[in-house]
Amino acid sequence: MSTAAVKQSPLTGWIAGLVLAILFVLSLFTGVDELPFGRVLSDGRGIELVLVSRLPRTLAAILAGASLAIAGLIMQTLARNRYVEPSTAGTAQSAELGILLVTLLWPAANLLTKGLIASAAALIGTSLFLATAHRLPPTQPFLVPLFGLVYGGVIGAAVTFVAWQADLLQYLSIWTNGDFSGVLRGRYELLWLGALMVVFAWFIADRLTIMTLGRDASIGLGIDYRRMLQLGLVIVSVISALSVVIVGVIPFVGLVVPNIVSRLMGDNLRGTLPAVAASGAVLVLGCDILGRLIRHPYEVPVGTVMGCVGGLIFLWLLFRRPSDV
Amino acid sequence: MIRIENVSLRHGSAEILHDISLTIPKGGITALIGPNGAGKSSLLSLIARLQPLQSGTISIDGFPVDTTPNRDLARIIAILRQDSIVASRLRVRELVGFSRFPHSRGRLTAEDRVVIDQSLQQFDLADLADRFIDTLSGGQRQRALVAMAFAQATDYLLLDEPLNNLDMYFARDLMRSLRRIADENGKTVVIVLHDINQAGAYADRIIAMKAGRIAADGSPAELLRPEILQAIFGFRMEVADMGGTPVVLHFR
Incomplete structure (x- = not known):
């Protein structure tokens, strides 16, 4: 088993990369408007379609998927619990609350401002979650995700209440259910900031891995545990908030992808981070393509598709090895 | 002192x-x-x-x-706590390797690898080096943790x-090893x-x-x-x- 696992490691990453490349091409040619392969270069309108809509949409799905998977991984590292992710532990809901408040109080704010304020709100919400999660007994690993669900639910309810009072309920669904159909050139570029966060996470990968050993082991190895917690919180908050602002909540990516990669490759983040990012991109882009095909020429939002696909994968993970908490 | x-x-x-x-x-x-x-x-x-x-x-x-x-x-100074739980899926060699972080900040040098190998040998872990921690018995895991504290070389x-x-x-082996390094x-x-x-x-x-x-x-x-x-x-x-x-x- 041991040698097989070692050999398997780089392979998982390569497979994810290859599948991603195939999906990338597929995504450029999937949509309402027919776009035969040969017409892309010969026809000016074809190039225009690709550059303005299909390419930005594809890149947005890749960026969102990769960064959300990494955000989930870091969230699990910070909470020292495999069953939390930003969309089920109050981070995404706090970001929604942030955007909603900006929209109410400062309707003219641009995307960057909204993104920043949503990130700040997510940071506060996630810090509160972690402060409580660290007080829960480590012998009860399911308390943390349960608390996260309740906590996220309470904030989500507050968001709905405020939106209802302000007659913004319809507007709200833009953020609560992820959808790439509105992504055009000039409307998704902030997601590159999420990619930047992924690169940053890769630089501190060793420290993050040591943090999974716990506070005492981290301090014993000379790591500034508090500072790393704060850094991790910023990464998680910025990634989640930006993807909520640009495309809306995409559930389960941060939960299932890191868990699957951990099973296959272990938890040494220096080695697994690229595979987690690539697999997250594959999952989200794949679900988006699926959503475009299911009832062509109409679309099913990626948030809905992911809710089904991600939920099934998660159940499979839970039932396959229930003892492996 | x-x-x-x-x-x-x-x-x-x-x-x-x-x-x-x-x-x-x-x-x-x-x-x-x-x-x-x-x-x-x-x-x-x-x-x-x-x-x-x-x-x-x-x-x-x-x-x-x-x-x-x-x-x-x-x-x-290195410390091994009594209630150390390793929940992460790390291989024994990786875990022991992280003890070198204070010295090499994550980029293992040739010297680090020598220290890691010595520590694995010392605690009879060479055969288990590529196993995930969560597949080991309690005693093997404890040895891996002690090997990690050793390899920090403080x-x-x-x-x-x-x-x-x-x-x-x-137990006897560990006490003798401690005696030897002292x-x-x-x-x-x-x-x-x-x-x-x-x-x-x-x-x-x-x-x-x-x-x-x-x-x-x-x-x-x-x-x-x-x-x-x-x-x-x-x-x-x-x-x-x-x-x-x-x-x-x-x-x-």
Whole structure:
């Protein structure tokens, strides 16, 4: 088993990369408007379609998927619990609350401002979650995700209440259910900031891995545990908030992808981070393509598709090895 | 030298440590013994700056533990906590490798690899090096954690009940390894032990704690006596002499 696992490691990453490349091409040619392969270069309108809509949409799905998977991984590292992710532990809901408040109080704010304020709100919400999660007994690993669900639910309810009072309920669904159909050139570029966060996470990968050993082991190895917690919180908050602002909540990516990669490759983040990012991109882009095909020429939002696909994968993970908490 | 001066610790109204002053010179094995709740683990985690000092001072080789940068201390002192749980799926070699972080900041050098291999050899882990921690038995996992503390290669090594989960063979093996690094490499080992006979056989000095205070302090021959042990543990036990090594018959 041991040698097989070692050999398997780089392979998982390569497979994810290859599948991603195939999906990338597929995504450029999937949509309402027919776009035969040969017409892309010969026809000016074809190039225009690709550059303005299909390419930005594809890149947005890749960026969102990769960064959300990494955000989930870091969230699990910070909470020292495999069953939390930003969309089920109050981070995404706090970001929604942030955007909603900006929209109410400062309707003219641009995307960057909204993104920043949503990130700040997510940071506060996630810090509160972690402060409580660290007080829960480590012998009860399911308390943390349960608390996260309740906590996220309470904030989500507050968001709905405020939106209802302000007659913004319809507007709200833009953020609560992820959808790439509105992504055009000039409307998704902030997601590159999420990619930047992924690169940053890769630089501190060793420290993050040591943090999974716990506070005492981290301090014993000379790591500034508090500072790393704060850094991790910023990464998680910025990634989640930006993807909520640009495309809306995409559930389960941060939960299932890191868990699957951990099973296959272990938890040494220096080695697994690229595979987690690539697999997250594959999952989200794949679900988006699926959503475009299911009832062509109409679309099913990626948030809905992911809710089904991600939920099934998660159940499979839970039932396959229930003892492996 | 570890110098502890007037250290007290409270959790709410409970007094965990009461005005402890203690000097542990460089080199040799010092065993901390005492009943549950005596404050041994708390003292160890204060020395290793895992808890903030409330009063008093602790310094290691002249570096105060509360003001010296964490990174620098990690090259002087290593600690293995009693309740270390490794929930991450890391391979044994990776886990032991992370102990080199204070030295190489994540990029393993050739020297790091030598130290890691030595440590794996020393604790009979070479065959398990590529196994995930969560597939090991309790004793194997404990050995991996001890190997990790070893590979940090600090002058001071603090171990909190490292014999937990180890069978007789590996318990003896670990104590002999500790003796060897103390004698040959001049390391200073401070170890919390529940098995006082291991302390009697391998330690140079035994410090007995009770209710947050130091109850007795001396060589194994001075300390392992029926009247002293009764005062610490609360029941009478005979002590036999096996060729110069005191053996406490605590089970009778």
